[in-house]
Amino acid sequence: MSEFRIHHDVNELLGLLNVRGEDGAEVYIDLLQKNRTPYVTSTVSIHSAKVKIAEHSKTPEDFLRKYDELKSKNARNLDPLVYLLSKLTEDKETLKFLQQNAKERSEISANATSSTTSYNIPATSSKMSMHELEELRKKLGNVTASTAVPQSSEVIRKMLRDRHNKKNPTQPNPVFPNWVYDRPALIGDFIPSPTPVGDPVVAIGTMPLASQEQALVEDLLYVLIGVDGRDITAQPVLGRQSRSFIVDHSLDISIKELVNRILPVASCYSTITRFTEEKSSFEYGQVNHALTAAMRTLVKEYLILITQLEHLHRQGMISLQKLWFYIQPTMRTMEILASIATSVDKGECMGGSTLSLLHDRTFNYTGDSQAQELCLYLTKAASVPYFEILEKWIYRGIIKDPYSEFMVEEHELQKEKIQEDYNDKYWDQRYTIVQHRIPAFLQKMADKILNTGKYLNVVRECGRDVTCPDAKEVLYTLKERAYVEQIEKAYYYASKVLLDFLMEEKELVSRLRSIKHYFLMDKGDFFVHFMDLTEEELKKPVDDIIPPRLEALLELALRMSTANTDPFKDDLKIDLMPHDVITQLLRVLAIDTKQEKAIINAEPTEVSLSGLEAFSFDYIVKWPLSLIINRKALTRYQMLFRHMFYCKHVERLLCNVWISNKAAKQYSLHSAKWFAAAFALRQRMLNFVQNIQYYMMFEVMEPTWHIMENNLKSASNIDDVLCHHTSFLDNCLKDCMLTNPELLRIFSKLMSVCVMFTNCMERVTQSIRIDSEIKRLTLEHGTMEGSLAPSKRTEEAEKKRLASKFLAEHVDALQSDSGFEGTISKFDSNFSTLLLDLLDKVSIYSTNDCEHSMINIIYRLDFNGFYTERLERMAIERSQKSAA
Numbered sequence: 001m002s003e004f005r006i007h008h009d010v011n012e013l014l015g016l017l018n019v020r021g022e023d024g025a026e027v028y029i030d031l032l033q034k035n036r037t038p039y040v041t042s043t044v045s046i047h048s049a050k051v052k053i054a055e056h057s058k059t060p061e062d063f064l065r066k067y068d069e070l071k072s073k074n075a076r077n078l079d080p081l082v083y084l085l086s087k088l089t090e091d092k093e094t095l096k097f098l099q100q101n102a103k104e105r106s107e108i109s110a111n112a113t114s115s116t117t118s119y120n121i122p123a124t125s126s127k128m129s130m131h132e133l134e135e136l137r138k139k140l141g142n143v144t145a146s147t148a149v150p151q152s153s154e155v156i157r158k159m160l161r162d163r164h165n166k167k168n169p170t171q172p173n174p175v176f177p178n179w180v181y182d183r184p185a186l187i188g189d190f191i192p193s194p195t196p197v198g199d200p201v202v203a204i205g206t207m208p209l210a211s212q213e214q215a216l217v218e219d220l221l222y223v224l225i226g227v228d229g230r231d232i233t234a235q236p237v238l239g240r241q242s243r244s245f246i247v248d249h250s251l252d253i254s255i256k257e258l259v260n261r262i263l264p265v266a267s268c269y270s271t272i273t274r275f276t277e278e279k280s281s282f283e284y285g286q287v288n289h290a291l292t293a294a295m296r297t298l299v300k301e302y303l304i305l306i307t308q309l310e311h312l313h314r315q316g317m318i319s320l321q322k323l324w325f326y327i328q329p330t331m332r333t334m335e336i337l338a339s340i341a342t343s344v345d346k347g348e349c350m351g352g353s354t355l356s357l358l359h360d361r362t363f364n365y366t367g368d369s370q371a372q373e374l375c376l377y378l379t380k381a382a383s384v385p386y387f388e389i390l391e392k393w394i395y396r397g398i399i400k401d402p403y404s405e406f407m408v409e410e411h412e413l414q415k416e417k418i419q420e421d422y423n424d425k426y427w428d429q430r431y432t433i434v435q436h437r438i439p440a441f442l443q444k445m446a447d448k449i450l451n452t453g454k455y456l457n458v459v460r461e462c463g464r465d466v467t468c469p470d471a472k473e474v475l476y477t478l479k480e481r482a483y484v485e486q487i488e489k490a491y492y493y494a495s496k497v498l499l500d501f502l503m504e505e506k507e508l509v510s511r512l513r514s515i516k517h518y519f520l521m522d523k524g525d526f527f528v529h530f531m532d533l534t535e536e537e538l539k540k541p542v543d544d545i546i547p548p549r550l551e552a553l554l555e556l557a558l559r560m561s562t563a564n565t566d567p568f569k570d571d572l573k574i575d576l577m578p579h580d581v582i583t584q585l586l587r588v589l590a591i592d593t594k595q596e597k598a599i600i601n602a603e604p605t606e607v608s609l610s611g612l613e614a615f616s617f618d619y620i621v622k623w624p625l626s627l628i629i630n631r632k633a634l635t636r637y638q639m640l641f642r643h644m645f646y647c648k649h650v651e652r653l654l655c656n657v658w659i660s661n662k663a664a665k666q667y668s669l670h671s672a673k674w675f676a677a678a679f680a681l682r683q684r685m686l687n688f689v690q691n692i693q694y695y696m697m698f699e700v701m702e703p704t705w706h707i708m709e710n711n712l713k714s715a716s717n718i719d720d721v722l723c724h725h726t727s728f729l730d731n732c733l734k735d736c737m738l739t740n741p742e743l744l745r746i747f748s749k750l751m752s753v754c755v756m757f758t759n760c761m762e763r764v765t766q767s768i769r770i771d772s773e774i775k776r777l778t779l780e781h782g783t784m785e786g787s788l789a790p791s792k793r794t795e796e797a798e799k800k801r802l803a804s805k806f807l808a809e810h811v812d813a814l815q816s817d818s819g820f821e822g823t824i825s826k827f828d829s830n831f832s833t834l835l836l837d838l839l840d841k842v843s844i845y846s847t848n849d850c851e852h853s854m855i856n857i858i859y860r861l862d863f864n865g866f867y868t869e870r871l872e873r874m875a876i877e878r879s880q881k882s883a884a
Contacts, residue, residue: 049086050064053086175282187273190226190270215230224262295378336371343361351403355441361375361379385405387476393449394494399453407438444484453494455495458627466497468489468490471490474486499715499716499721519617519619520705527648531649533556537550540610545611576614577642616642628718640732640738648693696736704735737842839857839858
């Protein structure tokens with residue numbers, strides 16, 4: 001049982017028992033997981049469990065009757081439940097609590113019933129009128145009729161037909177004409193006579209014993225084939241009851257006793273006949289049709305026996321004792337057939353559940369070879385249509401299940417919507433397993449059966465007809481290994497066919513490499529070209545950007561770089577997202593948490609996104625590769641790309657600041673120390689961004705990618721490929737700090753500080769650009785006048801010196817007025833605080849959660865131990881707080 005299922009069941013049990021503990025469900029779940037052991041379901045343990053419960057029960061007969069009833073209905077997990085109840089009988093404290101809880105719940109339900117249901121019964125002192133008496137009689141009659149009378153066969157057939165037609169509106173079930181059910185003479189069972197038969201002229205009890213015996217033999221031969229005799233008549237049956245008979249009371253007691261021993265055979269024949277007639281209707285499915293056909297074959301042998309006995313009777317060669325002797329072997333067969341028919345009827349079994357019941361019966365008769373052989377014959381016959389559906393599924397990937405009996409159910413889902421759905425809905429829900437339709441002998445192979453057909457179905461939907469070369473007829477046998485081997489062969493073939501189809505013909509690995517080039521920024525020259533071309537366009541608000549222009553620039557960048565050699569480059573597209581990457585990630589991480597509603601319902605910010613914040617790539621993937629590279633996977637790739645792309649953008653901004661700062665170094669500025677502080681901070685920021693990028697690209701993505709590639713080479717089926725690909729993306733997101741909201745927020749603030757710093761430095765260096773403009777004008781002037789005289793050159797140099805001095809004084813004045821010193825100091829303080837906070841949190845998570853790959857960030861950013869002392873101080877303060 002999965003952890004989720006345990007959690008769900010514990011919560012439901014606590015709710016039913018109305019338990020409100022302080023510890024909650026977690027304590028009980030931990031205890032269950034630590035102490036769970038495989039339950040014992042052998043015959044001995046179940047028998048002893050039944051005995052133990054019966055001993056502690058006030059009404060053991062009712063308990064045993066209920067157990068037999070549920071067993072006959074093929075109730076799943078009945079034996080484990082009985083074993084659990086037997087263990088509960090030993091725990092006095094739990095029993096006491098359950099009794100008290102049951103008493104409280106019954107009182108609550110009684111109060112609720114009395115408040116909602118009321119009958120207007122007059123007071124006992126007053127007399128009831130005839131009208132009131134009739135009303136009360138009708139009400140009581142309706143209640144008793146609705147609870148006691150079983151549903152008729154016609155109602156059940158209609159219910160099954162409606163259920164089938166609802167699931168398969170295009171393939172309605174065929175229906176027998178009404179006269180099949182309206183003419184009782186067509187059925188081989190007893191016909192209820194509309195008028196009672198008159199008393200015989202001579203009572204049989206007055207006849208000699210020999211005459212009585214001969215008359216009873218003739219009557220029995222009629223009764224054994226479903227026809228009333230003169231002195232033995234069948235009673236009408238209600239629902240699923242066994243048929244009983246009335247024997248003339250004047251009959252000699254010794255003959256009557258022998259007749260009563262033979263009559264159960266006639267009762268079994270009646271049960272079997274009614275069962276075969278009812279289950280032959282289309283609504284009950286092919287498995288039940290096959291079972292009734294096998295039973296008819298056995299009943300035919302039984303009728304031949306009766307015919308032979310009648311022949312002997314006509315020759316005067318059979319007595320009642322001989323009849324009893326000849327009927328002995330058939331009696332056991334008819335009992336087993338009637339028992340199976342009753343169990344299937346009570347359990348309302350169809351398809352796999354019928355086969356499970358037959359399989360269990362076959363194993364239960366292990367000590368009785370003849371009974372086991374009979375059940376084996378029935379199971380083999382009933383399993384033929386089921387195995388035919390199974391063969392088509394595991395050998396060709398086709399489901400042909402007109403009566404909804406097969407364990408795999410098909411749902412109408414369109415594969416074209418895989419690119420839109422943020423889940424694996426098509427792969428997980430197009431074909432699903434229906435638990436109650438799984439035969440007990442195929443329970444262990446259910447998942448392989450499901451996957452085998454799914455794999456072949458994918459290839460078939462691509463227009464290729466596939467048939468397993470090892471296809472053989474699957475036959476039921478007590479040796480499970482026989483059909484298990486056939487299913488396993490089909491599974492390995494289907495896995496290989498689909499895997500080879502995706503890997504070789506559809507070039508899955510090449511597609512993944514193509515995605516890696518763009519989404520994981522594998523092609524450096526392409527991104528340099530692309531960011532140079534789109535820099536001005538992406539600075540605009542997202543509403544002002546023209547997507548076709550971006551597409552054209554993307555095309556140009558692809559053609560001008562090494563990405564031009566990628567055969568799948570035309571599948572790369574531009575996508576402008578409605579949220580920035582941090583908001584998108586926080587929304588995803590808030591799913592199924594307390595913050596989910598708050599984040600979803602939060603009002604959108606008034607600040608419009610820039611093109612750079614909204615920019616992302618998208619990728620066109622067609623069937624069947626969309627099973628692997630689905631929308632869920634592409635969204636993860638987009639998150640990684642947007643994160644990396646923004647880091648690359650911040651790095652370019654800091655590099656532009658570095659270029660601008662180069663122009664200021666040629667002046668002997670009085671405020672050089674403040675510029676030095678700004679240059680040092682810029683270098684620290686650049687070092688941080690570049691090291692973070694290096695860590696993500698070369699210490700997370702590349703090693704994880706190589707692990708995935710090696711795993712794909714050894715993958716044996718498409719589920720392994722899906723698992724490896726999902727694991728790769730999950731590990732990348734986790735190690736790049738994109739799955740931890742706390743780290744994500746700190747990182748986002750660090751990036752914001754870097755961007756604000758670059759904007760500040762750009763404003764400061766704008767005035768310095770005046771110098772470059774003066775230089776350009778000077779050079780142009782010198783070029784126009786040609787070579788100047790020495791005196792003129794001296795004059796020009798003096799002008800340049802004076803201009804530089806004026807510029808330096810202008811910048812000094814600017815910085816003193818704007819408080820440049822305080823601004824740089826504030827940026828430095830914010831950046832250092834956030835960086836230390838990030839390193840501290842990374843240290844905590846890498847230690848507590850065993851995420852050792854994250855520790856590499858600290859090694860890279862604190863390579864010379866600059867932050868070590870402060871980090872240790874923070875750790876000591878944290879431990880002191882926790883101790884206090």
